[in-house]
Amino acid sequence: MYIFLDFDGVLNTYPEVFCMRDSNIFNSNLMHNFITLVKVCTLILRLDVHIVITSTRRYRRDIVDVFIGLMVFEFPNLSNISISLQPLDNAETSSDRSDAIYRYISSNNVDKWITIDDLDLFSFHDSIMNENFIKTYPLEGFTKDKMTAALRRVITQHTP
DSSP states (O other): OEEEEOOBTTTBOHHHHHHTTTOOOOOHHHHHHHHHHHHIIIIISOOOEEEEEOOTTTTOHHHHHHHHHHHHHHOSOGGGEEEEEOOOSSOOSHHHHHHHHHHHHHHTTOOSEEEEESSOOTTTSHHHHTTTEEEOBTTTBSOHHHHHHHHHHHHHHTOO
């Protein structure tokens, strides 16, 4: 199971992002929702989870280190979780990021995945994003409702 993950507008809301632009702190409630998603995937559904960071701030080592640190704290045995940075070729727009995710999925033969992002990726690759895209709103982030929607998508993909 692959999760393509943005940070800003997902694990933080935009008022927080602007106040903490140089900070590396995630919103604790939104991060909790994401960790719950990963726990259900790994502990209940027994899936290997590959988190691919697609955020434009993915090259901020301090931010990525905090994210990885939080994941290691929650999952001391990371044997079935991997975290990587997606090479997005300076993808700063919705279409660039959508194209980069499409290339990644195609070149790595990924068949079970979701994307969590506040950018409108659906309008660029609607055929592949249809059942895989969880759109967050920048002022709300990855709410419990979005987590529930993500879990439904994951369960649907893994139900025979």
